[in-house]
Amino acid sequence: MKALVYQGPGEISLEEVENPSPAADEVLLQVDAAGVCGTDRHIVAGELGVRPGTVPGHEIAGTVVELGSRVEGWQTGERVASFGQVTCGTCPACIAGQSNRCRQPAVLGMARQGGFAEQIALPARCLIRLPDTIPSSIGAIASDAIATPLHALWTVGGLRAGETVVVIGAGGLGLHAVGLARLAGAACVVAVDPFEPARKAALAAGADATLDPASEDDPVRALRRLARGATLALECVGRSDTVELGLAALSPGGRLVVVGVGSDRPQLPPLARFIGTELSVLGSFGSTPAEIATVLDLIERNHLDVSQSVQREVSLDDAAAIFSEPSGPARTVILPRD
Numbered sequence: 553m554k555a556l557v558y559q560g561p562g563e564i565s566l567e568e569v570e571n572p573s574p575a576a577d578e579v580l581l582q583v584d585a586a587g588v589c590g591t592d593r594h595i596v597a598g599e600l601g602v603r604p605g606t607v608p609g610h611e612i613a614g615t616v617v618e619l620g621s622r623v624e625g626w627q628t629g630e631r632v633a634s635f636g637q638v639t640c641g642t643c644p645a646c647i648a649g650q651s652n653r654c655r656q657p658a659v660l661g662m663a664r665q666g667g668f669a670e671q672i673a674l675p676a677r678c679l680i681r682l683p684d685t686i687p688s689s690i691g692a693i694a695s696d697a698i699a700t701p702l703h704a705l706w707t708v709g710g711l712r713a714g715e716t717v718v719v720i721g722a723g724g725l726g727l728h729a730v731g732l733a734r735l736a737g738a739a740c741v742v743a744v745d746p747f748e749p750a751r752k753a754a755l756a757a758g759a760d761a762t763l764d765p766a767s768e769d770d771p772v773r774a775l776r777r778l779a780r781g782a783t784l785a786l787e788c789v790g791r792s793d794t795v796e797l798g799l800a801a802l803s804p805g806g807r808l809v810v811v812g813v814g815s816d817r818p819q820l821p822p823l824a825r826f827i828g829t830e831l832s833v834l835g836s837f838g839s840t841p842a843e844i845a846t847v848l849d850l851i852e853r854n855h856l857d858v859s860q861s862v863q864r865e866v867s868l869d870d871a872a873a874i875f876s877e878p879s880g881p882a883r884t885v886i887l888p889r890d
């Protein structure tokens with residue numbers, strides 16, 4: 553089969569590779585769509601230490617074409633979305649349904665072959681049924697670009713109706729965070745991004761206001777003026793300056809949820825302010841299969857606008873080139889069957 557293979561820093565190419573065959577507990581999927589996440593771009597840039605020879609891609613929708621000998625409850629022809637990592641299924645976190653905290657995870661496209669390919673074999677426990685009315689491109693990105701901000705804002709952040717929410721970084725995750733904050737009844741949503749198309753998309757997704765931090769002498773003051781006391785901030789960038797901006801924007805008792813991944817070491821405010829105003833900083837990683845099912849349900853019932861979520865679809869043959877182009881505000885999705 554054809555697959556996009558990471559060859560080393562800055563290099564990814566279309567190759568002919570061996571077809572996967574499903575183990576006893578696995579299902580073989582024909583990949584219908586695979587979203588290109590910021591993480592895939594970091595992999596291809598060589599920033600995440602992924603082994604050359606790996607096929608990236610962890611946002612996958614597909615159709616079941618073959619079942620392993622011990623798989624029950626699935627049939628060929630069923631459409632599915634996949635959880636973004638293969639979990640052990642047996643550790644305390646997995647048993648509690650918190651498989652994003654699995655102790656032995658293999659992230660697709662990093663520790664295990666991913667979805668930028670014509671086929672992929674995955675354990676049946678990683679699959680979520682995809683309703684007929686949801687296109688494959690949306691099913692693919694639901695597992696990460698939409699379920700990750702849902703986990704961060706609703707589950708980890710405990711978003712309540714009436715809150716003022718700041719979203720820092722209005723890319724794939726941040727845009728959906730704006731829509732999810734609106735859906736949960738946020739009274740005010742402010743999106744922060746230096747990239748103009750991202751700010752425009754955030755307004756279209758329901759943000760009340762946006763801020764370009766690069767055009768402000770004092771971004772903290774500007775953000776405080778716009779948000780007038782944020783109670784919940786979401787950081788989707790993964791840098792010290794944006795984590796510190798999120799913390800500085802909070803009113804007393806506020807929570808900052810960080811989903812942006814990186815190697816920076818952000819600073820806490822002076823302890824007198826951090827303790828004295830009871831701020832919280834919370835890490836949030838991925839989502840659970842149950843949350844992905846919730847996202848699919850919200851989309852199927854038209855509660856969540858995904859009309860802007862995919863900006864471009866490309867064939868596998870044309871996909872290698874997109875890694876040398878700048879990413880836009882919404883997702884690019886690879887369609888291996890085109």
Ligand SMILES: [Zn+2]
Pocket residue numbers: 589590591592610696
């Ligand atoms: Zn991702």
Ligand SMILES: [Zn+2]
Pocket residue numbers: 639640641642643644645646647651653654655656
């Ligand atoms: Zn586990």
